[in-house]
Amino acid sequence: MNIDNYFKTRRTVRRYSSREVEPQLLKEMLEEASHAPTTGNMQLYSVIVTRSEEGKRALAPLHFNQPSATGCSVLLTFCIDYNRFVKWCEASDAVPGYDNFQSFMTGALDTCIFAQQFNTIAEMHGLGCCYLGTTTYTAPEIAKVLNLPKRVIPLVTLTVGYPEGDAPLSDRIPVEGIIHEEAYHDYSVEDIRDIYAEKEAREDSRKFIEENGKTTLAQVFTDVRYPRENNERFSKIYYDFIRENFLME
Template sequence: MNETIETILKHRSIRQFKNEPLREEQIRTIVSSAQAASTSSYIQAYTIIGVKDPEKKKKLSELAGNQSYVEANGHFFVFCADLYRHERIGEWEETNVIPSLESTEKFMVAVIDASLAAQNASIAAESMGLGICYIGGIRNDLESVSELLGLPERVIPLFGLAVGYPEGISDVKPRLPMEAVYHEDSYQSDETTMKADLDRYDETISSYYHARTAGKRSDRWTVQMAKMLSGDKRMYMKEFVEKKGFNKR
């Protein structure tokens, strides 16, 4: 096993950072690593906003549900799906690109491109001894986030990435068993097998929480998922995405 794989397998979310900003060299390395990620048809349909302004970070923390580590970190990145520059390219090249930009396909391309870039950035940061935490909470109010960051039409903030020097290291959280996520040749939909895999995983997660919290918590993953998925959350998203000029066709 090489160092890269070891770094990937040791991933854990860090939610407490030292009061030490990243150096410009580190920021540039992380962004360069993000840009090295694969991109569909070379379209590079994303933009990364680095947020340094303390007031903006504080506001983003509030919008994300008062998550303190959105404000207190070494650097905060916001990854955006971005087709704005491509619309401008269409104008400059006198080519009608609007139907393509409004397609579900290009919406997916932009989201996937941004996600691939972000994961490259995360691995780069962790390989440098830094910790990271993805922040989906900025999607609580994308209208306000877009206004705060001055995002034009055809640019959607997807998630944040808090990066910094870890104040403490948490345990690696167990993932689903490989058999549950890796199927060969066809999807394995046998419910008996699936239920057995998830039952074993529930035992693993329950033990993990019990040990981590000294017995104060021992909930099962399937219970977590059922509870989380039973409620409506961010149901404004379709309207917002279409308003931004994405996913109309």
């Protein structure tokens, strides 16, 4: 495998064939992913594997019925998990102090790194994956479906399966718009226009603008895809869930 080519041409896969991901292969890939970097070697995460059609149908509405949630072979819910670590501390005459924001962020980083390492491993095995960005929107309902105890917080979900057909290559802004040498150098209006010019010129971007009755691509993001009212509503749902089940205020 050409590693450079793999990363430059990787695709998010949302359509899957009927071929199942073998349980042993999935277990091996998750074991490999568990060797990803982790804070203090604590491994503050768990993953819930949903294979059954019944289980996927129960979770699908909580992911806004995205087709890949039921069309995939396996649905993986990656969770911040302090339940296991705290119980180990308490069983070992140690007093845990992890019901705070710093610990939450530590668990979130561990979980994201674990999930992304799995994503890469799965793709290198010929599988396709898609992150569902809805996990934090409906975390309380997901926790009920998956029977999650306190201190276990759903963070990200991946759909996994063998690709059906070709997936489109996602656009990305030029790397020059991301890199800052030595210190952060803020962007001028001209810089911003240069960075986003190619994205805005894409045919699919122009289609998004037209379909949504907007005049710029940025308006599609601010007014349609991620408007303030939705951000604030889902923020409150997730924060209240974290406060009740993790921060224990």
